[in-house]
Amino acid sequence: MSTETETQTQTSSSTVEATPDSAMPAWLVSLPExxxxxxxxxxxDRPVGIWLLYLPCLMGLFQMRIPTGLQWIDIVWVVLFLIGAVVMRGAGCTWNDIRDRDLDAKVARTAARPIPSGAVSLQQAYLFLAAQLGVGFLIWLFLPGDAKIIALLAIPLVAAYPYMKRVTWWPQAWLGFTFNFGALVGAATAASITGANVLLYLGLVLWTIAYDTIYALQDREDDALIGVRSTARLFDDKVLTATFMFQLGATMLIFLGAWFAGAGRIGAVLALAFLAHSIWQMIRLAPDREKHALSVFKSNVWAGAFLVAGFFLAAIV
Structure with missing residues (x-):
């Protein structure tokens, strides 16, 4: 989730042109049509969302390993979390596209998606969703008991997410609580959920609000026309200030989560790296928010990687 998407949508009697951003990478083009x-x-074909779902799982796992150190079983969890992130992110996107098919057809960036464009029928989308959930269920079976319960608690959040943009100006907050459940699942897999882990989770929620607000900058004009709500629209001209405030809050909570978990100075270093990246994002967005929104959004994978590296280093040191 490459250049910025600029698909053009006309009336239902018109065709939708795919731009380079909607085109698949070369290695996927070789797949059967x-x-x-x-x-x-x-x-x-847009793996940023997979990373943003996967990395919190690793953060929670490594955070809870700080007092005891890493274990060989963690290699298994790292692999299973990756598979789970791929299929559950895919299932979430499929469900979102099913519920948003009429809205997506009216938005330039999303009109070429498989369901509104007719490449996949509604029945086929439901069958594909069921298949992905089946794989996710197999991964769920391997989790420890507490982690199983935590993972199940995320399902209502995922199911309700597509409706949030219709009823609240804060769908980004809902996404934050949903997308970062992996931090709780990772902690419950390693040991148990603690106050430090909750602080990390809340910090990641604020981080998600920030990066998804940046992502939503691409659609502000179309969203205003069709009545879709977002924090990008809510904050209007103050959107960069508001986004940076969320990033500051995220930095503080993530640092506290690392500190109380026993990360010590390493926690301070990872918080500073995260904050430095946040400042860079604001500088990058300042000249032209919409033009740079997609590339800045994608860069949050590196912000997450900084955090994972910090918790991993703290766990082995």
Whole structure:
């Protein structure tokens, strides 16, 4: 989730032109034509969302390993979390596209998606969703008991997410609580959920509000026309100030989560790296918010990687 998307949408009697951003990477183009729409529906061709779902799982796991050190079983969890992130992110995108198919057809950036473009029928989308959930269920079976319960608690949040943009100006907050459940699942897999882990989770929620607000900058004009709500619209001209405030809050909570988990000075270093990246994002966005929104959004994978590296280093040191 490459250049900025600039698809053009006209009336239902018109065709939708895909731009380079909506085109698949070369390695996916070699797939059978029948498979390509499903790859797009699951957003496998845009892996940023997979990383942003996967990295909190590792943060929670490594954070809870700080007092005891890493264990060999953690290699298994790292692999299973990755598989789970791929299929559950894909399932979430599929569900979101099913519920948003009418709205997506009216937004330039999303009109070429498989369901509104007709590449995948509604029935086929439901079958594909069921298949992804089936794989996710197999991963769920391997989790420890407490982690199983925590993972189940995320399902209502995922199911309700597509409706949030219709009823609240804060769908980004809902996404934050939903997308970062992996930090709680990772902690419950390693040991148990603690106050330090809750602080980390809340910090990641603020981080998600920030990066998804940046992502939503691409759609502000279309969203205003069709009545879709977002924090990008809510904050209007103050959007960069508000976004940076969320990043500051995220930095503080993540630092406290690392500190109380026993990360010590390493926690301070990872918080500073995270904050420095946040400042860079604001500088990058300042000249032209919409033009740079997608590339800045994607850069948050590196922000998450900084955090994972910090918690990993603290766990082995």
């Amino acid at each position: 029948t498979a390509q729409p499903y790859v797009s529906l699951a957003r496998i």
